[in-house]
Amino acid sequence: MLDRYDNNSVSLSATDLYCERDDRVLFESLSFAVGNGDLLQLAGPNGAGKTTLLRLLAGLNREYEGDVSWQGEALQDVFAEYAACRLYLGHLAGIKRALTPIENLRWLVSPWQAEAGIDDEQLWQALEQVELGGYEETPCNQLSAGQQRRVGLARLDVIPAPLWILDEPFTALDVYGVEWLEQRILQHINRNGAVIITSHHALQNIPSLQRLDLGALMANRRGGAA
């Protein structure tokens, strides 16, 4: 239903990133780039700074040194364009429990709605896709945790953003949900999109997978320095 993304529509690069939290260095001289068709998985033990780095890349965290650029320009300078091209799914999805899945989804896609011409029909279909068919009008507080997660994930089917930034998207999903999401990510990569993800889940079926292990990275640095 959606076309392939153009080449060079994704060009996110990080140069010489340095970030510390409470006097502890999370990562330093970290450089990498993400382009079309890339899948980057941030790995590492708890507290290694995966979420910090992910939010930094999403443009939410500005407490760092180094450069992050989008299409060759500093992220903060082109933030509006960047925001339109990347879909950020945080640890918390922004779901209001008193509202129904369809009402929540309408709000979640609102920044893209006018430009991408998203209509309600697409939203109903997306909910169907994440197996919330029949629950569209049930308030979210009557849904399970996994079902509430799916409301947030339903966005992936609707929003035409080439770059996805997903924080632990597999949390609370059942086997079918995990399978669906893996398929969805694979499909996105095949359509020339790009995905940056933090997950303890092993993403094996995707050939272009790159892993960035923050724990190992810092351990090497420390080992090298000693």
Add this chain to the structure above:
Amino acid sequence: MSLVTATIRRDLLLAARNPGEWLNPLMFFLMVVALFPLAVDPDPKFLARIAGGVIWVAALLATLLSLDALYKADVDDGTLEQWLASGESLYLLALGKALVHWLCSGLPLTIMAPVLGLMMALPNDAYWAMLLSLLIGTPILSLLGSVGAALTAGVRSGGLLLSLLILPMYVPVLIFAASAVYHAGLGMTYNGQIGFLGAMLALAVCLTPFAAAAALKLNLSR
């Protein structure tokens, strides 16, 4: 539909689903006003003197009560993160949130105030002044209060703290609004007071959303 209008719509929808959130402060408003004749003196002459002040103090407290929840849920459920990620103007969002807050607190307070005026033996000449002062004054309460709500959204038991931060800033509104009602009751003009309230509202619309936007960002870096 942009994120700002979508948020306004969604918050109004939420208010419709959870009427307690805006009804409870209204009942509080009613009860606080009812305490004054009981505690002080039910003599209509005396009540008429203090009516404007009492109604305004109660309105102010009722507003504070509902402000606590303004940003708290948005911080807790990830809504704030989505706002910041969207790259849309936080100024407009903060303004929109204050508008929703006013629609759910200041506006119903204003509509309910004449009933309280009857209970408090408010002089007949003072009703228009009371309505006008509430109509212009309560948006200032919402706007200033939204700064405090944004500052304390990530703090546990932030409600009391919010009152500490914001009450001193409400003093000018209280002074001019209560004085407008009082002077109207004496048959004097109150244009000056209303004019001053209007000026404060203009200033609050221009400045407070910036402060609220800056404060909102703090809740993210937890």
Add this chain to the structure above:
Amino acid sequence: MWQWLVRLYHRLGSPKWFYELTSGWIFWLALVSVIGTVIGLTLGLLYAPADYLQGNSFRIIYIHVPAAIVAQSGFVMMAVAGAVFLIWRMKMAAWVARAIAPIGASMCLISLFTGAIWGKPTWGTWWVWDARLTSMLMLLFLYFGVMALQRAIESEEASHKAGAILSLVGLVNIPIIKYSVEWWNTLHQPATLKLTEKPSMAPDMLWPLLIMIVTTYVFFALLVILRTRNEILWQERKRSWVQQLPEMAGGKR
């Protein structure tokens, strides 16, 4: 000139530089505070003529007015330091802002307390809703708010920023509050005798007051510097330059 400013800025941002610079100041600031207080109060209490209306009770002015002035400018300084922190992310500015808050609040309390003592002989009661006293009370509330907010937020960075934002909002509000309180006061039969409402003071009365105002500023600076130095030591306690300080030797295991 510009380069000099940039260098000054970088230096001001360095806690170590500030600490070393002010080490030599403390003695002199303390000395000026003591001498100024002795001279100012001696002149004010012993040599200035008694007021023709209020008699000797007016002499509390030599504490009341300097405390009130410093409390007000303290809030401005706190807000400016907060703004510097928000705009240029200079940590030192945040520490200075935090150092000012309780000192400014104390000055506020002193001026309210002396105002009450002054009120007793002047108005026959401890508290009158006088415009200036009411404004000072509101200022005290604003100080309390900033301090409470700074205490309540766990994250150090966020608590500094929140305090800065609140003090800036407060700064915009102070003139409005002051004006509204003064206006309100004129409506409700103001106290016939206003504290410190003197169009022209006799020079004998004025000089000690000026001395006391300057001295209180110096004393305020001394307290702020001491508190900031404390904060620097705490924040930089893991850095080697702090651990090598002679005054830290006693604390070492």
